[in-house]
Amino acid sequence: MGLKIAISGKGGVGKTTLTSLLACHYARQGQPVLAIDADPSPCLGPALGFSEAQLIDLLPISEMGELIAERTGSTPGHSGGFFRLNPRVSDIPERFTARQDNLRLLLLGAVQEGGSGCICPASTLLKRLVRHTLLERDEVVLLDLYAGVEHLGRGTAEAVDVMLAVAEPTYRSLRTVRQVQALARDLGIPRILLVGNKLAGPEDRAFFQNEAADLPLIGCLEQSPAAREADRSSTPLYGLSALLAGETARIAAAIDQAMAQGSVRHV
Numbered sequence: 001m002g003l004k005i006a007i008s009g010k011g012g013v014g015k016t017t018l019t020s021l022l023a024c025h026y027a028r029q030g031q032p033v034l035a036i037d038a039d040p041s042p043c044l045g046p047a048l049g050f051s052e053a054q055l056i057d058l059l060p061i062s063e064m065g066e067l068i069a070e071r072t073g074s075t076p077g078h079s080g081g082f083f084r085l086n087p088r089v090s091d092i093p094e095r096f097t098a099r100q101d102n103l104r105l106l107l108l109g110a111v112q113e114g115g116s117g118c119i120c121p122a123s124t125l126l127k128r129l130v131r132h133t134l135l136e137r138d139e140v141v142l143l144d145l146y147a148g149v150e151h152l153g154r155g156t157a158e159a160v161d162v163m164l165a166v167a168e169p170t171y172r173s174l175r176t177v178r179q180v181q182a183l184a185r186d187l188g189i190p191r192i193l194l195v196g197n198k199l200a201g202p203e204d205r206a207f208f209q210n211e212a213a214d215l216p217l218i219g220c221l222e223q224s225p226a227a228r229e230a231d232r233s234s235t236p237l238y239g240l241s242a243l244l245a246g247e248t249a250r251i252a253a254a255i256d257q258a259m260a261q262g263s264v265r266h267v
C-alpha cells in the first residue's frame with residue numbers, strides 16, 4: 001500500500017506548498033500520487049502546475065450536489081430524511097479528478113458539521129471518500145488539510161501513516177502545531193513530524209530546536225523568492241528551486257526512515 005500523508009498547520013504556513021513539493025517528488029520517482037485539496041477555496045491545482053483549462057470543470061466534491069444525491073440517495077437541497085451511510089465512492093478518484101501523468105488532483109471542499117456531530121449526506125460522502133483513499137488506494141496519498149484535522153475521524157486517522165505539521169519559525173504557528181498535535185494524538189495518528197518553513201537563517205532553525213524539541217523536526221524549507229515566481233507563473237515550485245527540491249527529498253527520506261524504524265532523525 002502507498003504512503004498516506006496528511007499535512008496540517010496554521011493558515012499560510014506553507015501546507016499547500018509542501019504538499020506540492022512532495023507530490024512532485026513522488027511523481028518524479030515514478031510513483032502514482034493522489035493529491036487531495038481539502039481547502040474550501042482550493043489552490044493546490046495551480047501549485048501543482050495544473051492549467052486553468054484542466055481545472056475549469058473540476059468542482060470540489062462537496063459542491064457536487066447531484067453526485068452527492070445520487071450516491072447517498074438523498075434529495076438535493078433537502079435536509080432530514082433517510083440517506084445511505086455507505087455510499088459508493090470507489091470510482092471517484094478516477095472519474096472526478098484532474099490528471100497529469102501519474103499525478104491526480106482531487107478537490108474535496110469543506111465538510112459542514114454541526115457542533116453536535118450532525119451528519120448530512122455531503123459530509124457522509126466526503127468522510128467515506130477520504131476513508132476509501134486512505135484504506136483502499138495504493139498510491140501515495142497526500143491530504144492537504146485546511147485548518148486542523150477536518151475530514152479525519154476515528155477509524156480513518158489510523159490509516160494515516162504520518163501527519164506533517166508545518167510551521168513558520170513563530171510562536172503563533174507553533175501554537176497551532178500543538179493544537180493539531182493534540183487532535184492527531186487523540187485520533188490515533190501514529191507519527192507527527194514537524195517541518196519548518198520560510199526559514200531565513202540559522203536562528204530560525206534554532207527556534208524550532210529550542211521551542212519544539214519534543215517534536216521530530218524532519219526538514220526545514222528556506223524562505224525562497226522562487227515561491228512567488230511559482231505562484232505568478234503557475235508552475236510547480238519543485239522545478240524552480242533545486243534547493244527546495246533537495247530538502248523535499250530529505251523530508252521524504254526522513255518519512256521513509258520514520259516508517260521503517262518507528263523512530264525519526266532530527267535535523
Ligand SMILES: Nc1ncnc2c1ncn2[C@@H]1O[C@H](COP(=O)(O)OP(=O)(O)O)[C@@H](O)[C@H]1O
Pocket residue numbers: 009010011012013014015016017018197198199221222223224225227228231
Ligand atoms: N519556503 C517559502 N518561501 C517563500 N514563500 C513561501 C514559502 N512557502 C510558502 N510560501 C508562500 O506563503 C504563502 C502561503 O503558502 P501556502 O502553501 O499557500 O500556505 P497554506 O497552504 O498553509 O495556507 C504563499 O504565498 C506561498 O507562496
Ligand SMILES: [Mg+2]
Pocket residue numbers: 015016017039043144
Ligand atoms: Mg493551503
